[in-house]
Amino acid sequence: MVRAIRGAIQVGANDRDSIIEGTTELVAQIMARNELTTDDVISVLFTATPDLTAEFPALAARKLGFHDVPLICTTEIDVPGALPRVVRLMAHVETDRPRAAIQHVYLRGAVALRQDIAQ
Template sequence: MIRGVRGAITVEQNEEQTILQATEQLVKEMIILNDIQAENVASAFVSVTDDITAAFPAKVIRLQEGWSYVPVMCMKEMDVPFSLEKCIRVMFHVNTDVSQKEIKHVYLEKAIQLRPDLKKLK
């Protein structure tokens, strides 16, 4: 079964290091909380809001140990009025036996407001 594992984080500045560090924090937490092995990942999608232009967040995913062959795609998030700014979203498509309700989605910083019904678990 393929399951989606979602995560999102916001950044304060549109700066390369800030974007890459935030993405790495998010991705590592998603991987650890869900015990994800790169070999079980079919693909990863990364989206950013229009105000993030200084770096490709997907770069961080490819740099994780064992993740160089995972297909990763960056894209722009829809520009909806009053939506969350400076937001990076990640979705892993993972082959797993874990049920949907057991998946631990990760929302950090201001992105917590996107899914307040899904608590971030440590």
């Protein structure tokens, strides 16, 4: 089955190291909590709030071994009052897990975005 997994993390600053470190943590947590390998991943869409411009979040996934997985980055819409410095992702994966068993991951300040599904 194909499932979509959501996640987000708030990073500390608009600098390359913060974006890579935060995105690495997010991707690693999603993979571990859902017992996935890169072979299970179909594609990943990354978004970043407009205040994050120092690096592409997808680079972190490449460094984790997502060499032949299609990845793309885009900018979130600039909603007034939105949580700043957030990297989000939606991963499409092949898994036998039922939808209710998927672990969506929201870390640091991004927990506030989806308290209903953050684990």
